[in-house]
Amino acid sequence: MINVEHLYKRFGKNEVLKDISIDIKQGEVVSVIGPSGSGKSTFLRCINLLETPTEGKISVAGVDLTDKNTNVTKAREKIGMVFQHFHLFPHLTVLENLTYAPLKVKRLSKAEAEEKALVLLDRVGLSDKKDSYPNSLSGGQKQRVAIARALAMEPDLMLFDEPTSALDPEMVKEVLDVMKDLAESGMTMLVVTHEMGFAREVADRVIFLDQGLLIEEGEPHAFFSQPKSERAKDFLDKIL
Numbered sequence: 001m002i003n004v005e006h007l008y009k010r011f012g013k014n015e016v017l018k019d020i021s022i023d024i025k026q027g028e029v030v031s032v033i034g035p036s037g038s039g040k041s042t043f044l045r046c047i048n049l050l051e052t053p054t055e056g057k058i059s060v061a062g063v064d065l066t067d068k069n070t071n072v073t074k075a076r077e078k079i080g081m082v083f084q085h086f087h088l089f090p091h092l093t094v095l096e097n098l099t100y101a102p103l104k105v106k107r108l109s110k111a112e113a114e115e116k117a118l119v120l121l122d123r124v125g126l127s128d129k130k131d132s133y134p135n136s137l138s139g140g141q142k143q144r145v146a147i148a149r150a151l152a153m154e155p156d157l158m159l160f161d162e163p164t165s166a167l168d169p170e171m172v173k174e175v176l177d178v179m180k181d182l183a184e185s186g187m188t189m190l191v192v193t194h195e196m197g198f199a200r201e202v203a204d205r206v207i208f209l210d211q212g213l214l215i216e217e218g219e220p221h222a223f224f225s226q227p228k229s230e231r232a233k234d235f236l237d238k239i240l
């Protein structure tokens with residue numbers, strides 16, 4: 001589903017990603033962990049071309065995003081992204097947040113877009129909030145709306161950048177539960193997270209970044225119990 005070859009990203013002289021290569025299969029859930037500033041967000045943002053890679057190749061679902069002939073806008077429609085700070089449209093209701101892109105981009109009829117949106121709201125447990133505005137929701141509810149909104153475009157792949165980091169502790173679980181359901185439904189997911197419980201229990205694989213390098217990757221239990229690199233050991237010692 002995702003194929004990254006020799007990806008480099010520089011901001012001026014600052015080399016933020018250094019020779020990252022990885023393949024992610026359809027249906028795989030991969031957690032990206034690493035210290036602050038290690039390049040996790042930049043890595044995710046390169047995968048949907050919110051950042052332009054400096055060098056290297058990225059393909060998603062067989063489409064080479066780094067080929068200048070690729071219709072990037074079209075390819076990006078298949079990649080859902082969920083951010084730390086929700087980024088909902090404040091002037092639209094929950095239902096309108098979900099139908100906006102399907103109406104504009106997929107050109108669905110209003111009835112069809114709403115029908116799909118209601119199914120998704122039910123899936124994230126927020127059917128009763130369809131006519132509410134984002135301001136009136138809790139952080140956990142906002143993030144569940146953001147997930148449902150991304151799913152409304154029927155993506156092949158979902159990217160999550162610290163989806164629970166801005167939430168009060170009591171709201172973390174409701175969001176992780178939605179993500180866990182999504183993982184179990186077979187969605188391909190790339191998740192930057194500090195929630196080691198999620199990484200351990202839900203992810204098929206963990207990748208560890210430090211200073212722009214992919215230092216280590218592995219099956220979660222092996223990674224957490226016996227990290228191979230000193231850098232991963234140091235990091236885990238600090239957080240666990």
Ligand code: ADP
Nearest residue numbers: 011014016034035036037038039040041042043
């Ligand atoms: P992480 O998500 O792991 O905390 P980031 O990918 O956000 O790390 O950042 C990695 C490095 O890239 C940091 O040194 C950061 O300052 C730098 N960086 C990120 N985005 C930009 C940008 N748009 N312009 C310049 N430097 C950036």
Ligand code: MG
Nearest residue numbers: 040041042161
């Ligand atoms: Mg980040």
